[in-house]
Amino acid sequence: MGYFLPPLRGSALPPLRGSALPPLPTGFPMTWLAQNLWLIAALPLLAAGLSALAKRSQRTFAASLALGAMTLAFLLSCAAFVSTLGGQGETTRQVHNFDWFVLGETTLRLGWMLDPMAAAMLVMITFVGTLIFIYSVGYMAQDDNFTRFFCFLSLFAAAMLGLVMANSLLLLFLCLELVGMASYLLIGFWYHKPSAAAAAKKAFITTRVGDLGFFAGLLWLYSETGSLLFYDAGSGCLETAALTALVTRSTILGMGTSTAIALLIFCGAIGKSGQVPLHVWLPDAMEGPTPVSALIHAATMVAAGVFLVARVYPLMAAAPPASVGVSTALQTVTWIGAITAVFAALIAVAQNDLKRILAYSTVSQLGYMMMGLGVGGVAVGLFHLLTHAFFKALLFLGAGSVVHGCQEEQDIRHMGGLRRFMPVTFATYTVGMLALSGFPLFFSGFWSKDEILHAAWLWPPTRWPFLLGLAGAFLTAFYMTRQMWYVFFGSNRGGAEHAADDSAHGRESQSPESHLSSPQPRHRHPAAVHESPGVMTIPLAVLAVCAVALSVFGTPVWPWFHSYLSGHGANPEVSNVVKVDALLVMFFSAAVSLGGLGLSWWFYSRRPARTAEEPDPLEQLQPQIFAVLRGKFFIDELYALSVGRWNAGCARAARWLDDTV
Numbered sequence: 001m002g003y004f005l006p007p008l009r010g011s012a013l014p015p016l017r018g019s020a021l022p023p024l025p026t027g028f029p030m031t032w033l034a035q036n037l038w039l040i041a042a043l044p045l046l047a048a049g050l051s052a053l054a055k056r057s058q059r060t061f062a063a064s065l066a067l068g069a070m071t072l073a074f075l076l077s078c079a080a081f082v083s084t085l086g087g088q089g090e091t092t093r094q095v096h097n098f099d100w101f102v103l104g105e106t107t108l109r110l111g112w113m114l115d116p117m118a119a120a121m122l123v124m125i126t127f128v129g130t131l132i133f134i135y136s137v138g139y140m141a142q143d144d145n146f147t148r149f150f151c152f153l154s155l156f157a158a159a160m161l162g163l164v165m166a167n168s169l170l171l172l173f174l175c176l177e178l179v180g181m182a183s184y185l186l187i188g189f190w191y192h193k194p195s196a197a198a199a200a201k202k203a204f205i206t207t208r209v210g211d212l213g214f215f216a217g218l219l220w221l222y223s224e225t226g227s228l229l230f231y232d233a234g235s236g237c238l239e240t241a242a243l244t245a246l247v248t249r250s251t252i253l254g255m256g257t258s259t260a261i262a263l264l265i266f267c268g269a270i271g272k273s274g275q276v277p278l279h280v281w282l283p284d285a286m287e288g289p290t291p292v293s294a295l296i297h298a299a300t301m302v303a304a305g306v307f308l309v310a311r312v313y314p315l316m317a318a319a320p321p322a323s324v325g326v327s328t329a330l331q332t333v334t335w336i337g338a339i340t341a342v343f344a345a346l347i348a349v350a351q352n353d354l355k356r357i358l359a360y361s362t363v364s365q366l367g368y369m370m371m372g373l374g375v376g377g378v379a380v381g382l383f384h385l386l387t388h389a390f391f392k393a394l395l396f397l398g399a400g401s402v403v404h405g406c407q408e409e410q411d412i413r414h415m416g417g418l419r420r421f422m423p424v425t426f427a428t429y430t431v432g433m434l435a436l437s438g439f440p441l442f443f444s445g446f447w448s449k450d451e452i453l454h455a456a457w458l459w460p461p462t463r464w465p466f467l468l469g470l471a472g473a474f475l476t477a478f479y480m481t482r483q484m485w486y487v488f489f490g491s492n493r494g495g496a497e498h499a500a501d502d503s504a505h506g507r508e509s510q511s512p513e514s515h516l517s518s519p520q521p522r523h524r525h526p527a528a529v530h531e532s533p534g535v536m537t538i539p540l541a542v543l544a545v546c547a548v549a550l551s552v553f554g555t556p557v558w559p560w561f562h563s564y565l566s567g568h569g570a571n572p573e574v575s576n577v578v579k580v581d582a583l584l585v586m587f588f589s590a591a592v593s594l595g596g597l598g599l600s601w602w603f604y605s606r607r608p609a610r611t612a613e614e615p616d617p618l619e620q621l622q623p624q625i626f627a628v629l630r631g632k633f634f635i636d637e638l639y640a641l642s643v644g645r646w647n648a649g650c651a652r653a654a655r656w657l658d659d660t661v
Helices: 038-053 059-083 116-139 146-165 169-187 194-225 240-247 257-272 281-287 290-299 301-311 313-317 328-348 354-375 378-405 423-437 444-457 464-488 512-516 534-553 560-566 574-578 580-605 617-621 623-630 632-660
Strands: 094-103 106-114
Touching: 038 059, 038 146, 059 116, 059 146, 106 116, 106 146, 106 169, 116 146, 116 290, 116 301, 116 378, 116 534, 116 560, 146 169, 146 290, 146 301, 169 194, 169 257, 169 281, 169 290, 169 301, 194 240, 194 257, 194 281, 240 257, 240 313, 257 301, 257 313, 257 328, 281 290, 281 354, 290 301, 290 354, 290 378, 301 313, 301 354, 301 378, 313 328, 328 354, 328 464, 328 632, 354 378, 354 444, 354 464, 378 423, 378 444, 378 534, 378 560, 423 444, 423 464, 423 534, 423 580, 444 464, 444 534, 444 580, 464 580, 534 560, 580 617, 617 623, 623 632
Parallel strands: none
Antiparallel strands: 094 106
């Protein structure tokens, strides 16, 4: 098992032992592409640099440069992917390390790596990123800062591509910080809007909390192993010698050194991937333009934390030889992921902002990915990451199309009946909604979610994560059907709009200046709603096809993706799908998804709202619970009363010391 992957279909494994890790194959001879893999990240970085020097009026130059760089990066990524399609039983890992600088007798080395995990991520990021770039040309066409927007997009893409190809935990950390900086610039792109500026600061500061733990773990790992290279001819920090030494040491509190370091690194993943309790920044990131929401919430920034856990999985799974059961680090990953999946799904049920519903959905699905890594291994978590990237990018871009067609309205209560006016957006959005909801058999989301549930069913410690996963799947189908009904079905309720509380701080425009106007009630006749231009709908159609086609690579009959990551050939095997446990989990998975879809449709269609002011049926049924869910469990208020006040008190104390002492 070249990447410490579990058996196919997520069956349970005994925990990996630091002293019993299998030797890694040397892989194929170093190719030109592996030696020059840095070009994939350098192309968008070059585009960002040149765009930064361009004048504001050079819009075509900036867009062409960004699109050209991403297209070339995609082609190189495809070539890299093809080069990893090796023979039976071989792991295609090619590593290129180099000296960064020398300080006395200490040499600090960096490097990049081409392996199946990196290759799959490179193709996904460049492909989805290219579609988002194309979509942005139409969506941001009227923005005065069009050139600056594409500069920031290119910088973001370069940082994320550098992150996934890194063979050094230090290089990965540096790229992760660049991703954070670029996301700060993009979330606050409309800086004239106070809520956008506040959201950018919130995202930057919250993720720094997690990164502080990550940085502490990085330093500790270096002090213990003497290297931050993942693989270095047997001397890397993820190779047998280093892990064997780590699992035999313990901290003064009795915790294993490998476990403590893994948990500190996991703090960085919690921050970047919006896991409880550092999830609060991610929904507020909706203040950025919709292409930013798609880029951050689909294929790039939020996936960085999941990828980080997958990359250091040998460290996460390492445990002392005498221990029994799953490692403490993986159990922590599992429980954080399972709790996040249900917690965020509950909040999404009561939200009215179109993009915020999708944001909380992203938090929930990231929880599923973490749970998949904890209970099933790298392939289980990464397969859901890849499928989610396509259908969530589709949903966010579809939401942007709706917002664009409804003159910047984001409150779903002020929509309704849009399927008649926006048929292409409706059709593609339906595909994304069904994929996210896990509609049985025909959509990639069903198979990737089913695989996580199957692994959770077989997880040795307990089946509680499986039950939480089922609850999250039911809630996902419920709130996505609610959203679909409010937006595309029923009668149009956009005739007399008011500045609703949910959308007042989440509404977006194509120019920052428009946010400075006072929020007077607007009026929109249904006839004013229009379909988006082809430059926006064509990427939607491509993503919709991918959301269905990816099903082929992860079904029990042909688990190609698992075999690709592990370097073993995969042959179609019908017997995998007729096993009792597989059929049972598949039945439960399909039942909860169809149950959530059916219950939500019945609940919202039997007494359709005719005006935007009518309360939600759930609110009428349970007003107190609905208020708590709409208030997001008041976590932000809790932080303001605790961490916020403590920080303000420390600031006042520091000022008193400066002024008085």
